[in-house]
Amino acid sequence: MSLEDGSYISDLIATNPGGGDPKSQGDDHLRLIKSVLKQTFPEADGAIRLKPFRLMLGASSNMANNMNIAVPSTPDGSFLIERENGTDVMRIDAAGKVEFPGLTKAFSVPGHAYLPNGLLVQWGQLTIAQAGTTVPFAIPFPTQALAVVANFAGDTSLFRVSQVGLITSSNFKAWVRDEVPALVAGYIHWIAVGF
Numbered sequence: 773m774s775l776e777d778g779s780y781i782s783d784l785i786a787t788n789p790g791g792g793d794p795k796s797q798g799d800d801h802l803r804l805i806k807s808v809l810k811q812t813f814p815e816a817d818g819a820i821r822l823k824p825f826r827l828m829l830g831a832s833s834n835m836a837n838n839m840n841i842a843v844p845s846t847p848d849g850s851f852l853i854e855r856e857n858g859t860d861v862m863r864i865d866a867a868g869k870v871e872f873p874g875l876t877k878a879f880s881v882p883g884h885a886y887l888p889n890g891l892l893v894q895w896g897q898l899t900i901a902q903a904g905t906t907v908p909f910a911i912p913f914p915t916q917a918l919a920v921v922a923n924f925a926g927d928t929s930l931f932r933v934s935q936v937g938l939i940t941s942s943n944f945k946a947w948v949r950d951e952v953p954a955l956v957a958g959y960i961h962w963i964a965v966g967f
Contacts, residue, residue: 776804862888875887883896892911899958902957903955907944909964915941917941917965921963921964926948934960935947
């Protein structure tokens with residue numbers, strides 16, 4: 773059988789050399805294996821270790837739809853998935869912390885954060901009037917608010933409970949009650965989840 777030819781590991785035929793090949797071709801087969809390994813792993817500098825690389829996924833003419841995966845992508849060893857236009861989608865730092873830089877967030881009061889699954893979480897705190905207060909969301913939920921929870925955050929020596937209702941995609945109404953139960957003014961913390 774004649775000596776096979778190839779440039780990469782995938783070109784090699786697993787059944788070659790055949791048992792009937794001349795022993796004189798043995799060194800030719802070894803040179804082919806060395807050549808193929810060097811072609812397949814041109815950056816190998818000892819033990820096989822991945823050097824930084826970039827894997828491009830997608831074939832859309834709209835570059836924003838294509839993804840790049842870079843490993844590691846920064847001097848600190850972070851793993852990065854980004855859109856082809858350079859917008860970061862996800863970053864995992866060397867300590868394992870996961871960030872989604874493209875998702876907006878405001879870590880303040882009031883504040884909000886978009887989660888990767890599309891949920892929007894919002895929070896705040898304010899004083900509620902005795903008759904109740906309509907509390908606007910800083911960002912109206914595009915589809916609906918799924919839940920709003922509030923708790924009384926005023927004087928802890930007083931027995932007070934908060935109540936929410938009349939929830940829409942843009943606001944909710946909150947009340948504070950005492951032990952009678954009468955409506956009273958009070959300070960609350962709240963959190964809302966929606967999409």
